[in-house]
Amino acid sequence: MEAPRLAARDLACRRGERLLFRALSLNLDAGTACHVTGSNGTGKSSLIRIMAGLLRPYAGVVERAGSTALLDQSLALDEHLPLGRALAFWAGMDGAVSGDDLARLGLTDLLDVPVRYLSTGQRKRAALARMIGQDARIWLLDEPLNGLDQDAVGMVEQLVESHVAGGGIALVASHQPIGIPGMDVLHLPDYAPGIAA
């Protein structure tokens, strides 16, 4: 399998009239992780979407080699279906999530519960299950710790750590601290009106 790679050169992002960041470069090779920090509204989520190829950068280029998985605020699971069947749709596209992973995420008992009745933390775990099933080399995580309890935060840290140890790439945008050894930090500065185009 070709080694995954995620790189960006001289990225700039504009939302409406505001230039969120500019001249941003990053380079992640296999087995590396990067934590994107910054206050609300500094463009963390936009950066994740640009790296995923879902949003066109105002300037700059993104190079992405390898299968990519995205975890953000949208769940992409059918709200009216029981969790098991909602996940089965993605299993049909990606391959199934193993029972071990479901147990680790604490979802085994929730498979019969319709997605719309899940709590915030449970929804995040369900999204994680969807993402793990994809078995992608590059993980783009936008606020993966939102709504999770202490145990679950540790579990996500472990997941990312083992993904990176296995030669994967993780780009994590979060305002919360994440305890993963050897992780780069990319801080997005606050919006400076002076640099608006």
Add this chain to the structure above:
Amino acid sequence: MSAIRTLLLRDLAQFLPGARKGNTLLPLLFFLAVAMLYPFAVGPNPNLLVATGGGVIWVAALLAAILPLDRLLAPDLEAGFFDQWALRGVAEEMVVAVRLLAHWLSFGPFLMLAALPASALLGIDGATLRTVELGLLAGTPGLAAIGIIIAAVTVGLRSGGAALSGLLVIPLAVPLLIFGAGSLSTGGEGGIALTAAISLVLVAIAPFAGGAAIRAAREG
């Protein structure tokens, strides 16, 4: 191939009549309600009903096709499905093409079935009924294609999308209506053939127009 099959099965489970607690039955009931109300409104004169009944069925079919438009694509964009498909290399065009098929399957054939009781209510004779059914077979794929294009174009609208998409469908559907309902007065194959031709063109462009519209909405 397995991706197409997975998509189609999910779409059918969402849109076929009776799915999702019967919401999907509403267009059909609406269609029958129009056919039922029309004789009350214009009076029970059989000649009038026979002369205009086929046209009423066509108008009712057009309006019934508009009803599910706001649920066709917008919920999936909002819930992040299109983002996930894009990351897996599933083209928007393919999603829209599969959705078009599911949308047509969920109202076209059922509308043709419902046209049987509707034609009885309007006193339409056998030969006219045959023309209506053939016309609907030729025209409903085109209605579905117009519907999905409009649903894709209005997909990013936060509010008022449903009413606006209904309004936008109507002028685009005029050619289908002219030739489809027009085939009734001429009794002709010509009108049906033209309806089918318009439908084919619409079905051919719908995935590309819809896919481009969804990408544009995501960038916004």
